[in-house]
Amino acid sequence: MAFDPAAATAAYIASIPPDVQARSIAYTEGGYWLLPLGLIVTGVVTWIIVRWGILAKLRDRAQKSKPRPSSAAFQVAATYIGLSALITLPWTIYTDWWRPHHYGLSKQPLGDWLGQGMIGLVLNVLIGGLFFMGLYWLIRRLPRLWWLAGAGMAGAGILLMLLIAPVFIEPLFNKYEPFPKGPARDAIVALAKDAGVPEDRIFVFNGSRQRDVVTANVSGAFGSARIAVSDIAVDRASLPEVRAVVGHEIGHYKLGHSLRSVLFFSAMALLAFWATHRLFQPALRWFGAQDQVQGLADPAGLPVLLFVVSVFGFLATPLLNSYIRIGEVEADQYSLDHARDPDGLSTALLKAVEYRKASPGRLEEIIFHDHPGVENRVRMAMEWKARHQK
Ligand SMILES: [Zn+2]
Structure with a gap:
């Protein structure tokens, strides 16, 4: 089937x-x-x-x-x-x-x-x-x-x-420390290599201090980039999820957002x-x-x-949100093409439902949401999966 x-x-x-x-x-x-x-x-x-x-x-x-x-x-x-x-x-x-x-x-x-x-x-x-x-x-x-x-x-x-x-x-x-050795780090290193981020610039930070959410970010520019993954993601996300989330963040960096x-x-x-x-x-x-x-x-x-x-x-809120939302779709696409884990991305996205309504209406999304609804993002991942399964 x-x-x-x-x-x-x-x-x-x-x-x-x-x-x-x-x-x-x-x-x-x-x-x-x-x-x-x-x-x-x-x-x-x-x-x-x-x-x-x-x-x-x-x-x-x-x-x-x-x-x-x-x-x-x-x-x-x-x-x-x-x-x-x-x-x-x-x-x-x-x-x-x-x-x-x-x-x-x-x-x-x-x-x-x-x-x-x-x-x-x-x-x-x-x-x-x-x-x-x-x-x-x-x-x-x-x-x-x-x-x-x-x-x-x-x-x-x-x-x-x-x-x-x-x-x-x-x-x-927050406190930033070198990412602990292990399979999660190896997976991130492989993704980072693609993007030209050196191995020693991959960190874990105590994001749990402020927010109980699975998150990561890439910051810096002109060769000073570093990848930081929240300790919540390290503790609570599976390996495919960490890969997919870091792939998304590297996408923002690599695409010059x-x-x-x-x-x-x-x-x-x-x-x-x-x-x-x-x-x-x-x-x-x-x-x-x-x-x-x-x-x-x-x-x-x-x-x-x-x-x-x-x-x-x-x-200008709708304009601002729409600008950010376009970048989010591009970063998801990058994650799919490079981490190649549509199910990891989807389950990681489901965790974001805690703080972001999953299925906003079209107009509601345009006006209020700086990320596409989780349902739309999961659908994109599943369509990618369908295209790449043959
Ligand atoms: Zn993003």
């Missing part, structure tokens, strides 16, 4: 226990609401900080002795990033700590989560402060074309972060900054801040500038 990919897909999906299905649907669909609610939270925080007038006071104080606009911009931006993180802390605890706990996706104690959040906040304050210092410099120098130069600066910033993150940032949050993303996100920044250029003045009036903020070049207007960017990001 010939292999029937539709029946094989249906059998895989039917193997998901009903309680896992129900929980995953609740977690995923509840997540949809976080998007508009998050935008409202941003709007309220913007309103509070603007009405409070603290950034305008800080700007005046920083300018008082002698006008040093860049130092004032850094101080105002760093203060705003820190303050808004504190004000939104209850919301962030709910979305990023409570929800994953409630749905059994994380066991991280609140204290550890907060400690890591503090490290993240310090990085955001420093890196964000420097970025906005640069952006306000561009706004002062190129009042009409800053959005174009700003997009270039954002692209360069993303590229720099991509290069330094594996070395300077990721070790602050990071550099493509730098270009994509630079283009998005261009549109967002251009929209801000056009809408900043009306937005300033909505928030009633036209008296204390002296135009776009005034860093005291940063909350309003970022609110306009957030609205743009909210509206």
Whole structure:
């Protein structure tokens, strides 16, 4: 009897226990609401900080002795990033700590989560402060074309972060160790060779600290690449699953997705900054801040500038998700062609159902999902299997 990919897909999906299905649907669909609610939270925080007038006071104080606009911009931006993180802390605890706990996706104690959040906040304050210092410099120098130069600066910033993150940032949050010897390592080495990643750059990291999910990633570029597999995957995934998952991640690396993303996100920044250029003045009036903020070049207007960017990001969600989803399909295809294990990929994908609804509708997938539904991905694997079985 010939292999029937539709029946094989249906059998895989039917193997998901009903309680896992129900929980995953609740977690995923509840997540949809976080998007508009998050935008409202941003709007309220913007309103509070603007009405409070603290950034305008800080700007005046920083300018008082002698006008040093860049130092004032850094101080105002760093203060705003820190303050808004504190004000939104209850919301962030709910979305990023409570929800994953409630749905059994994380066991991280609140204290550890907060400690890591503090490290993240310090990085955001420093890196964000420097970025906005640069952006306000561009706004002062190129009042009409800053959005174009700003997009270039954002692209360069993303590229720099991509290069330094594996070395300077990721070790602050997780421990990376050489992958233990054994059949799983041998299988990964064979896949890595294809992609030109040297053997000594294959690591295991304690991903279980944050998330109870099977995951791996490849980061770095220009010969500094490294493959990192979560300890959860090492403990809980079968050999074919590890091969298929690592094959997927190597696909992202080999197909140049990071550099493509730098270009994509630079283009998005261009549109967002251009929209801000056009809408900043009306937005300033909505928030009633036209008296204390002296135009776009005034860093005291940063909350309003970022609110306009957030609205743009909210509206662009389907575009952003669709861009990422296309890369995911390509990485699955790479895994199938190189790890050649459609069943390993399928069972690994079924584990992702814990945090991602298996069968979203077409429109639902386009709008909300940055990965294709598991059912669609398993079907692709089964169709690959059917083609390669003769
Ligand atoms: Zn992926």
